[in-house]
Amino acid sequence: MTDNAYTRPRTSLRSRPRADEGPEVRIRSADEWDPWFATLLRAFGGTEASPEGRQLWHDLAEPERSLGAYDGTAVVGTAGALSLRVAVPGGSVVPMAGVAMVGVLPTHRRRGLLTALMRRLLDDSRERGEPLAGLTASEPAIYGRFGYGLATQRIRLAVPRHRVSLTPPPDSGRVRLRLVDPAEAAAACEQLYAARVPLRPGMLERQPGWERLPLLDPLADRNGCSPLQCVLAEDPGTGLLLGYARYAVRPEWDASGPRGTVEVRDVEAADPAGYAALWSYLMDIDLTETVVADSRPVDDPLLHLVSDARRCEARLLDGLFLRPVDVGAALEARRYAAPVDVVLDVVDAFCPWNTGRWRLSGDAKGASCLRTGDPAELALTVRELGTAYLGGTTLAALAAAGRVREVRAGALAAASRAFTGEVAPWLPHSF
Structure with a gap:
């Protein structure tokens, strides 16, 4: 186990909650597609999908990564992850959990179901070794609390x-x-x-x-x-x-x-x-x-x-809202426009395995990001890392908004230059 490895969560995507915890969150079975998809459509206003669109998403959705919230036998919430791969600065294409098809019926909102669905999806993504998770948002204000930052615009x-x-x-x-x-x-x-x-x-x-x-x-x-x-x-x-x-x-x-x-x-x-x-x-x-x-x-x-x-x-x-699932692996996967050697003090309230200090050292050829006991030089949350990760928003801009704090003088300018990309990041289509 390397310094930036983490312990797998004790609960898996397939675990069952106690009976007194309300609706059960579990993987849908293959024969539950129709009621599951009908709930998703109902959560988005009830407009019917075309037969062609329904069939396409049936074929693209991964049953083993599709969650339902069940109140008895009724599907009252949905969420899924798609096994995607996204380009990152430097040209690598990196695994990303594409969070999609998220909806909760109006009758069951404000009961913690969305949080439970997000929790299970990110735990599963971590178990699969995906360094990133991303989504497109019908309501952007929802997802910041789960650590997603706006990484691309259009x-x-x-x-x-x-x-x-x-x-x-x-x-x-x-x-x-x-x-x-x-x-x-x-x-x-x-x-x-x-x-x-x-x-x-x-x-x-x-x-x-x-x-x-x-x-x-x-x-x-x-x-x-x-x-x-x-x-x-x-x-x-x-x-x-x-x-x-x-x-x-x-x-x-x-x-x-x-x-x-x-x-x-x-x-x-x-x-x-x-x-x-x-x-x-x-x-x-x-x-x-x-x-x-x-x-x-x-x-x-x-x-x-x-x-x-x-x-x-x-x-x-x-466009794309992004968050590191594994800070070390995510920051090692991309390349940097200028040499960087900085200790990041990261807070991740929703995925606490990321919280702590990480030393990022890298350049245009490669990078390492390991846990460290060295003093922090920049302080930020995982949401800011997601926002800056693809190079479209600078750390300096986030600092100007009070969302990144410079602990050591000079660290911000150097790190901001390193994270910046040559071209604007862009998500060409939703998922």
């Missing part, structure tokens, strides 16, 4: 295509564009996506089955849009795939003429020429007025291609 863009022009790089004219069936091009697009994952922290490695998610396009969810479309950017000489965009068009007319919207689902490209060519195409679709993209990186190159970024109406939104 922007929503609404580009008025007749009032904004693009200035693409000189070689973008060499790119060939080709409309294809999204399903037929899926394998090639997934290969390009996979190559992009290590280049931006926060991106998810799509494991078998997850390639279906970006193609999900049920008629019931289109809200007047066309079926999903896909355009490829290719090198005309070699046929090499340079990028792709998936989108749909929402036709709309008024007395003055067409006012349609291009709703962009995905844009990925291997080089600037392919990226600019794809956006030029999206902004030149006939009978449309606005190009909307709901989730782009905050440092999206598009903002430097357009003639007027102000008119793109960029709106900042939250």
